[in-house]
Amino acid sequence: MSDLSTVLPSFPTASFTKTLHSLDHHSITTSELLSRDVSTLAKLTSLPVLDLRRLAAAIAAALHASLRNTRTTSLAGLLAQPRCASALISTLDDDLDASLGGGVPAGRVTEIAGESGAGKTQLLLSLMLAVQMEAPRGLGRGALYITTEAPLATRRLAQMLATNPVLRAYNTVHRGLRAVGLDRIASASTPDLESQEHILAYQVPVMVERLDIGLLVIDSVAANYRVEYDRRGDALSARGAELSRLGQTLRGLAEKLDIAVVVANQVADRLGALTGVGLTQSQASSYGDVGASQASRDSTSTDDDAGGGLPEDVPWGLPTASAQAEPLPIAALELDHQHRFFTGWGDDPMILGNEGMKTPALGLVWSTQVAMRIALILQPVYVQMEPEDDEYGDGRERGDVTVRSSWRRFMKVVFAPHVKASSCGVSQAVEYEVVAAGLKAVVQREEEEDEEGPAS
Numbered sequence: 001m002s003d004l005s006t007v008l009p010s011f012p013t014a015s016f017t018k019t020l021h022s023l024d025h026h027s028i029t030t031s032e033l034l035s036r037d038v039s040t041l042a043k044l045t046s047l048p049v050l051d052l053r054r055l056a057a058a059i060a061a062a063l064h065a066s067l068r069n070t071r072t073t074s075l076a077g078l079l080a081q082p083r084c085a086s087a088l089i090s091t092l093d094d095d096l097d098a099s100l101g102g103g104v105p106a107g108r109v110t111e112i113a114g115e116s117g118a119g120k121t122q123l124l125l126s127l128m129l130a131v132q133m134e135a136p137r138g139l140g141r142g143a144l145y146i147t148t149e150a151p152l153a154t155r156r157l158a159q160m161l162a163t164n165p166v167l168r169a170y171n172t173v174h175r176g177l178r179a180v181g182l183d184r185i186a187s188a189s190t191p192d193l194e195s196q197e198h199i200l201a202y203q204v205p206v207m208v209e210r211l212d213i214g215l216l217v218i219d220s221v222a223a224n225y226r227v228e229y230d231r232r233g234d235a236l237s238a239r240g241a242e243l244s245r246l247g248q249t250l251r252g253l254a255e256k257l258d259i260a261v262v263v264a265n266q267v268a269d270r271l272g273a274l275t276g277v278g279l280t281q282s283q284a285s286s287y288g289d290v291g292a293s294q295a296s297r298d299s300t301s302t303d304d305d306a307g308g309g310l311p312e313d314v315p316w317g318l319p320t321a322s323a324q325a326e327p328l329p330i331a332a333l334e335l336d337h338q339h340r341f342f343t344g345w346g347d348d349p350m351i352l353g354n355e356g357m358k359t360p361a362l363g364l365v366w367s368t369q370v371a372m373r374i375a376l377i378l379q380p381v382y383v384q385m386e387p388e389d390d391e392y393g394d395g396r397e398r399g400d401v402t403v404r405s406s407w408r409r410f411m412k413v414v415f416a417p418h419v420k421a422s423s424c425g426v427s428q429a430v431e432y433e434v435v436a437a438g439l440k441a442v443v444q445r446e447e448e449e450d451e452e453g454p455a456s
């Protein structure tokens with residue numbers, strides 16, 4: 001019984017040397033000795049039944065004693081114990097890590113939402129390289145990249161691996177199997193929902209165990225759902241059920257396998273709610289007030305004059321407040337107002353209206369499935385061109401022209417379990433830029449310029 005030293009390391013074997021040697025010769029394990037009939041084992045090993053019973057009783061008594069000596073902790077004691085901080089995956093930039101509370105947490109589902117060109121895939125590539133590093137920057141494990149659109153950008157990964165100073169310094173010290181490389185990144189393609197569900201349910205758990213995966217990336221989560229479902233009411237209901245099931249699957253993978261699940265999500269333009277024909281709610285409410293006063297005046301007139309016209313600024317066909325069956329809903333309870341708390345856009349009090357506002361795809365149902373949402377926000381930079389005299393040779397002078405010259409990128413935490421959210425637009429967000437080495441905070445670059453001092 002070679003496994004006895006593992007099951008009971010402190011068991012006294014001196015009194016049962018001959019019996020243990022015979023059982024080991026016949027490949028009898030400890031569990032078989034305790035569960036199988038003693039007479040059957042005696043015939044198989046040619047040992048006395050009394051010796052086998054004596055050994056089984058001694059092992060059972062030792063197991064009971066080890067259980068009694070195990071310290072038990074009450075539920076109140078478990079709740080009072082401080083919770084262990086989950087492992088974090090770095091973005092390979094200290095300023096960006098600080099804004100994310102140290103990085104992307106393991107055991108959770110994290111979403112990265114942003115417009116096209118904001119750098120979502122660049123951030124995912126950085127995480128897939130960083131997860132291979134040992135703590136505190138990584139988990140010392142590999143990454144699995146599941147794509148629904150474009151294939152894995154291996155050339156970009158190689159460029160980041162060759163130019164990022166953090167990765168180069170790490171590979172200088174850690175060589176061989178412990179070095180960060182492309183061979184520790186696996187990829188799979190899911191062109192439709194059926195293959196996506198199959199891979200997540202059956203192949204991902206096997207690959208995590210065989211390849212020691214610590215990071216699961218899905219780029220992007222909304223692509224297949226946009227193709228499979230249209231915008232009808234019944235289709236949206238079915239899509240909501242599928243999204244809930246996907247969220248449950250991803251959370252189960254993150255918690256049971258102790259991996260970080262990071263998904264990229266696209267955004268859509270946010271449109272104002274229309275309560276009338278071509279009117280926003282604020283406009284309709286003002287028109288309703290005007291209509292109410294008009295209705296009160298009309299009530300004192302004759303039947304021929306009753307309903308004698310709406311204000312000139314009210315479009316034809318818009319009902320007045322007296323004709324509406326129900327009052328307008330409370331603005332604070334509407335989804336348009338609640339968007340600011342979970343989308344990442346619309347929480348700046350200095351910006352009025354929905355111009356430039358975005359909403360992560362898949363709606364509110366999907367927002368409840370993720371533990372952390374990171375918003376990558378693009379803001380245009382406008383410059384004013386100097387006027388040029390007779391630029392087109394037609395004898396006319398042109399005035400100043402404002403054109404968009406570039407974009408500024410900001411990273412903010414919308415909600416997370418381990419770090420405070422960044423509110424008030426981009427005032428608390430971190431500006432970054434996409435360089436050859438990956439993502440780099442602009443604040444860090446400005447500090448380096450200040451340390452160098454003015455050029456002589």
